[in-house]
Amino acid sequence: MNQVLWIIIAGGALSILYGALTTRSLLAASPGNARMQEIAAAIQEGASAYLTRQYTTIAIVGAVIFVILTYLLSLTVGVGFLIGALLSGAAGFIGMLVSVRANVRTTQASSESLAQGLSMAFKAGAVTGLLVAGLALLGVTFYYGVLTQYLGYAPNDRRVIDALVALGFGASLISIFARLGGGIFTKGADVGGDLVGKVEAGIPEDDPRNPATIADNVGDNVGDCAGMAADLFETYAVTVVATMVLSSIYFAYDPDLLSRMMVFPLAIGAACVVTSIIGTFFVRLGSNNSIMGALYKGFIATGLLSLIALYPLTDYLVGLGTTLKANEATFTGMDLFWCGVVGLAVTTAIVVITEYYTGTDYRPVRSIAQSSVTGHGTNVIQGLAVSLESTALPAIVIIAGILSTYNLAGLYGIAIAVTTMLALAGMVVALDAFGPVTDNAGGIAEMADLPSSVRKTTDALDAVGNTTKAVTKGYAIGSAGLGALVLFAAYTEDLRYFIGQAATNPDHFQYFKNVTVDFSLSNPYVVVGLLFGGMLPYLFAAMGMTAVGRAASSIVEEVRRQFREKPGIMKGTEKPDYGRAVDMLTKAAIKEMVIPSLLPVLSPVVIFVIINAIAGKSAAFSALGAMLLGVIITGLFVAISMTSGGGAWDNAKKSFEDGFVDKDGVRHMKGSDAHKASVTGDTVGDPYKDTAGPAVNPMIKITNIVALLILAVLAHQ
Amino acid sequence: MNQVLWIIIAGGALSILYGALTTRSLLAASPGNARMQEIAAAIQEGASAYLTRQYTTIAIVGAVIFVILTYLLSLTVGVGFLIGALLSGAAGFIGMLVSVRANVRTTQASSESLAQGLSMAFKAGAVTGLLVAGLALLGVTFYYGVLTQYLGYAPNDRRVIDALVALGFGASLISIFARLGGGIFTKGADVGGDLVGKVEAGIPEDDPRNPATIADNVGDNVGDCAGMAADLFETYAVTVVATMVLSSIYFAYDPDLLSRMMVFPLAIGAACVVTSIIGTFFVRLGSNNSIMGALYKGFIATGLLSLIALYPLTDYLVGLGTTLKANEATFTGMDLFWCGVVGLAVTTAIVVITEYYTGTDYRPVRSIAQSSVTGHGTNVIQGLAVSLESTALPAIVIIAGILSTYNLAGLYGIAIAVTTMLALAGMVVALDAFGPVTDNAGGIAEMADLPSSVRKTTDALDAVGNTTKAVTKGYAIGSAGLGALVLFAAYTEDLRYFIGQAATNPDHFQYFKNVTVDFSLSNPYVVVGLLFGGMLPYLFAAMGMTAVGRAASSIVEEVRRQFREKPGIMKGTEKPDYGRAVDMLTKAAIKEMVIPSLLPVLSPVVIFVIINAIAGKSAAFSALGAMLLGVIITGLFVAISMTSGGGAWDNAKKSFEDGFVDKDGVRHMKGSDAHKASVTGDTVGDPYKDTAGPAVNPMIKITNIVALLILAVLAHQ
Numbered sequence A, B: 001m002n003q004v005l006w007i008i009i010a011g012g013a014l015s016i017l018y019g020a021l022t023t024r025s026l027l028a029a030s031p032g033n034a035r036m037q038e039i040a041a042a043i044q045e046g047a048s049a050y051l052t053r054q055y056t057t058i059a060i061v062g063a064v065i066f067v068i069l070t071y072l073l074s075l076t077v078g079v080g081f082l083i084g085a086l087l088s089g090a091a092g093f094i095g096m097l098v099s100v101r102a103n104v105r106t107t108q109a110s111s112e113s114l115a116q117g118l119s120m121a122f123k124a125g126a127v128t129g130l131l132v133a134g135l136a137l138l139g140v141t142f143y144y145g146v147l148t149q150y151l152g153y154a155p156n157d158r159r160v161i162d163a164l165v166a167l168g169f170g171a172s173l174i175s176i177f178a179r180l181g182g183g184i185f186t187k188g189a190d191v192g193g194d195l196v197g198k199v200e201a202g203i204p205e206d207d208p209r210n211p212a213t214i215a216d217n218v219g220d221n222v223g224d225c226a227g228m229a230a231d232l233f234e235t236y237a238v239t240v241v242a243t244m245v246l247s248s249i250y251f252a253y254d255p256d257l258l259s260r261m262m263v264f265p266l267a268i269g270a271a272c273v274v275t276s277i278i279g280t281f282f283v284r285l286g287s288n289n290s291i292m293g294a295l296y297k298g299f300i301a302t303g304l305l306s307l308i309a310l311y312p313l314t315d316y317l318v319g320l321g322t323t324l325k326a327n328e329a330t331f332t333g334m335d336l337f338w339c340g341v342v343g344l345a346v347t348t349a350i351v352v353i354t355e356y357y358t359g360t361d362y363r364p365v366r367s368i369a370q371s372s373v374t375g376h377g378t379n380v381i382q383g384l385a386v387s388l389e390s391t392a393l394p395a396i397v398i399i400a401g402i403l404s405t406y407n408l409a410g411l412y413g414i415a416i417a418v419t420t421m422l423a424l425a426g427m428v429v430a431l432d433a434f435g436p437v438t439d440n441a442g443g444i445a446e447m448a449d450l451p452s453s454v455r456k457t458t459d460a461l462d463a464v465g466n467t468t469k470a471v472t473k474g475y476a477i478g479s480a481g482l483g484a485l486v487l488f489a490a491y492t493e494d495l496r497y498f499i500g501q502a503a504t505n506p507d508h509f510q511y512f513k514n515v516t517v518d519f520s521l522s523n524p525y526v527v528v529g530l531l532f533g534g535m536l537p538y539l540f541a542a543m544g545m546t547a548v549g550r551a552a553s554s555i556v557e558e559v560r561r562q563f564r565e566k567p568g569i570m571k572g573t574e575k576p577d578y579g580r581a582v583d584m585l586t587k588a589a590i591k592e593m594v595i596p597s598l599l600p601v602l603s604p605v606v607i608f609v610i611i612n613a614i615a616g617k618s619a620a621f622s623a624l625g626a627m628l629l630g631v632i633i634t635g636l637f638v639a640i641s642m643t644s645g646g647g648a649w650d651n652a653k654k655s656f657e658d659g660f661v662d663k664d665g666v667r668h669m670k671g672s673d674a675h676k677a678s679v680t681g682d683t684v685g686d687p688y689k690d691t692a693g694p695a696v697n698p699m700i701k702i703t704n705i706v707a708l709l710i711l712a713v714l715a716h717q
Helices: A002-027 A034-072 A075-112 A114-150 A158-201 A213-250 A255-280 A291-317 A333-358 A363-372 A376-389 A392-423 A425-447 A452-482 A484-504 A524-565 A578-615 A617-654 A673-716 B002-028 B034-072 B075-112 B114-150 B158-201 B213-250 B255-280 B291-317 B333-358 B363-372 B376-389 B392-423 B425-447 B452-482 B484-504 B524-565 B578-615 B617-654 B673-716
Strands: A323-326 A329-332 B323-326 B329-332
Touching: A002 A075, A002 A114, A002 A255, A034 A075, A034 A158, A034 A213, A034 A425, A034 A578, A034 A673, A075 A114, A075 A158, A075 A213, A075 A425, A075 A452, A114 A158, A114 A213, A114 A255, A114 A291, A114 A425, A114 A452, A158 A213, A158 A524, A158 A578, A158 A673, A158 B376, A213 A255, A213 A323, A213 A392, A213 A425, A213 A452, A213 A484, A213 A578, A213 A673, A255 A291, A255 A392, A255 A425, A291 A333, A291 A392, A291 A425, A291 A452, A323 A392, A329 A333, A329 A392, A333 A363, A333 A392, A333 A452, A333 A617, A363 A376, A363 A617, A363 A673, A363 B524, A376 A617, A376 A673, A376 B158, A376 B524, A376 B673, A392 A452, A392 A484, A392 A617, A392 B524, A392 B578, A425 A452, A452 A484, A452 A617, A452 A673, A484 A617, A484 A673, A484 B524, A524 A578, A524 A617, A524 A673, A524 B363, A524 B376, A524 B392, A524 B484, A524 B617, A578 A617, A578 A673, A578 B392, A617 A673, A617 B524, A617 B617, A673 B376, B002 B075, B002 B114, B002 B255, B034 B075, B034 B158, B034 B213, B034 B425, B034 B578, B034 B673, B075 B114, B075 B158, B075 B213, B075 B425, B075 B452, B114 B158, B114 B213, B114 B255, B114 B291, B114 B425, B114 B452, B158 B213, B158 B524, B158 B578, B158 B673, B213 B255, B213 B323, B213 B392, B213 B425, B213 B452, B213 B484, B213 B578, B213 B673, B255 B291, B255 B392, B255 B425, B291 B333, B291 B392, B291 B425, B291 B452, B323 B392, B329 B333, B329 B392, B333 B363, B333 B392, B333 B452, B333 B617, B363 B376, B363 B617, B363 B673, B376 B617, B376 B673, B392 B452, B392 B484, B392 B617, B425 B452, B452 B484, B452 B617, B452 B673, B484 B617, B484 B673, B524 B578, B524 B617, B524 B673, B578 B617, B578 B673, B617 B673
Parallel strands: none
Antiparallel strands: A323 A329, B323 B329
16 A cells, blocks of 8 residues: 555645646746736735734644644644644645735736636636645645554554544634635625725726725635635545545455555545646637636546546556445445546536526526616625525535435445545636636736726636636535535444444443434434534624624725825825725734634534533434534535625626626616616625635534544543 | 313404404594595505405415315315315404504504504504414314314324314415415515615605505505414414324323323413413503513513413313323423423513514614615625524524423423414414504505604504514524424324334235334435425525515516606606506516425425435435425524514614614714615515515425325325
């Protein structure tokens, strides 16, 4: 297995190399004129300053948890946590660093042609995407290698499992802070800036007279880029770890098979990193000038190549004809290959569905644009309707995914499907990280007073960015939905293992002695857990929305104040104080991200302690387990409705940029009442899609990971 | 038992008598001047015309289902369905008839004093409330009496159970149509009217120049009054029936105990009808002029008297010291009494929490009003934040209710708690039905050009109405949440019964032979069921919101057209064509209510058939059962967030009527930008709180009842 591990590490290293080379070619491009560079520098400065403060705050929380984990469990667990946390942070930070340099270069490239603008923005996205996938793969593989090869632990040794789970926890913890903090910053700026700028003062988006405009562009980088990167890093790491936990339990019966099945998910990741790199070269504007089409080419190439790679890989590591037993299921390597195919199919389906719900050419977005004609209220009502509706098809896809993979290869089949789904993360994140770069590029074009044709090019790129951003979020949360049973199985199998050991060995895990767990829906503690878990995404989303509302209101007041005190701003004779808005948002985001982020960390502990006090250990373990599913069941719908709905609102607004022709044939231009109504919807959609909604995904993972850690700590007593 | 049944029927009859007498005293009051009567007549006419058409449409669906049920099961089942359907329809229709007569009399009474206005409006509400509770109680008791006493079936005969379940189905089916149809009508009118009237034309609410104003007032009566009454009728009937189903299974071991436990839930209902009647006399304005205080007096009196009545009643029917066994739980009559107390406590807690989230004096509503100062967008964001947050405390109350009652007396304890909770329906509906009457009264005052002091009085009443309306919805959905396990238990116990019979008796229920059901969360079919069920409230709410958006947009266009074609309307020289808006909405509501209403009817059938085809009967029964809980888990949060959030938005808007003082001490008056932003929020909240949100409650019940009917049909094969 040693050499397979090295090959996987080489795959991870390849993605880092790709990132380095692409970054070099990116930096070699022209950063435009002096004015453009000045603006870009201001954005860079704000983004770096914010992220530094954000990660400093997170580091304090992280240090406390590192000490606790090391004390309660062991140093290997603490180190695992650190690795996950550091790499997740690094993925976000490096993504931001690339993004703030690519933005201005994309503006410059867009002034030459759409194809060049696309190429530049996509390259930046690809760097972030491959770093996310590569670092996650490297982190898990490297630490697994250290534990099993260097320290010599068996692959299914509890010390290995606990350390890997802690790595996942580190990644999740950082990512929820990053998602929320970045989300609050970016949407506070966006909403606040739009409300005074577009609606009150009637100046366009990114107008340099708006004192919140630099903050808005900083936000794209720290929220949509860095926050998203940390989130997907976490999704990737946690899924791979959960699949490895299942491998360690299911295949313990055959040490040789075990060591192969432990690296199987990692190998899938490595193969897909390579196919993603190849896929990036397929992203090229066709003769029809379809941007989405160009991106799709890359995505489809990666998918098809992954499909092809998966076949020999499964044959080599598992053997297509080999019959395996996991839990009560019996299946062959070929069945696992088909599960991987289902994972790719689910990803494709979610991409297509999300494009339908957020693309400007389809019914949902058009219906929101149409409803803007009758006012602010009908716009928001229709947007909420679309947002609610957009959950149905993804849910059905996830259900179909569960049914088919379970029938192929039981719970382990579902795990392989989700792993394969997430193995595409490099390409999916590339499509997403492209969004904030183009958004910034448009802002810089506007502020630097470039010809309107440049803005038009960047706008076209940006509209696609809204869809790809929604796609990634749907993909992340969809993988959580499909992986719900995997995460839950990791919990139940761990629990079963401890209970079994406690019964047969009087020295082991005595906390679990005589525990009997009943996860039946007829058990009231299960229903209590489901309801409690179901509540968490609502409460969490409420906190996120409130934080954005509060931050935005303070920005509105600040901008109004600047307009009032410096009347020259609107005339263009006086320069607004951009720094103050950035400062205010930095403080607000850091302050507001802490409590909601701790909600999913503490909730599993709280429910366990309370139910344990009322009804004993067995009931407490049942309620805790049910909570994990409860949080996914409502979380899935909350997250999808928010991210798709928000994307749809944003693109409905974009429909007015070139004039929206309503059902009676009337054309409504930018600045019309209908357009203003669409701006309100966009504003509402902002915290939906970029703060509360996407943060639900790491939130779900954290509750699951904390539950596994609770088991580990209790086992350690 | 015969005489106990007669006493219960007497209790039900008493509520009818109370309704008749109160209606007589109501009608004796002055209906105001000629102009007021003319307006009231137009509202009456529109409401009657709409409800007649609505019920005609429902009757067609009902007739089809009657035939199917009679054919598939039996005539007693068909007749049960008819009784439920007819009485549910009657409750709504009569409530509307009283309401459209009380509105103008409340206007007249309000012109004399606040106390008289309150008294008049509350009387109207009390008639509806006691009819709902009385008719539901009479319907179930009467049919149960016919089946057991006249036809001589044993209390736990399947024919009795099936017939009662069908009665619940009849009530649910009518109520979902009524809730949705009425909701679409009322909110289409309200949203459409507000958008053109308040926002575009700048005329106040209920201004007679607005062509949608009569439709708006009609809507209050057909949606908030008739729809709500049908909904609560259904909640009451289904809960009592579900509790009786559990009684029939749990206490079959002792025929004497069985017959007593079958009537126990009915007796609780009868006692609380009497205490509710007494409670209505406590509603009286105190010296502090607090309207909510006056209503609370009635509610508290009813609650305390019910508590007192429950004690001897339980002693007489069950015996406080008697030890009972139900399933695996052992408990005493005293324990059941305490469960009833918990039911009352849960009701009280939900009332208090809802008042907090929707009352004008507390943080949530004030925060929405404050956020209106910075614009439409922040208003909606904060409203959504409040809406999401408002689910947490009710969820915790429900969890506490489940934990305490389950520990007292197992699943049956939960059933008794919910039954007691719903026994207060008479009083709770009275508080709610008061709302549309005062809303109409205000409209009539405005249209009849009465002095502004009258409108001020009716506005004060109306603001409280928003809270009491939210309370009822929270109460109904809360009872569904607490009752989730009861409804699920009715399904599982039925299923277990059929499986057991099939195993021991080769002539019985052979469809269930060799079925083994696994409701564990580790079973993927259970997770599939939870996800599928979880999707339904989202899809359903999306359809409801879309329907309102569409209806409202058509009203906006119609009103704009009338303003354009009849310029005299705005000058007051020309009369708008009120009838057209009423007509348009009637058609829209009838058309749009059908498909979403059929969603919960058909979904259980669809999931059963599909999973049966994929994985066989056992998996299909597991998935179907899990679906029932899935629909409650997301439904609870969707419904509470919508109803509380909508109420909060509405009252945030009302905060501006007398000027809202923001955090900087600035007063924002009616007509200010902040007020306009608050109107947008109110508009969005309208379909949230009065269409989609409340209809989720009957939707949940229907899926549960249909699942029971599927079992009955399969057993019949």
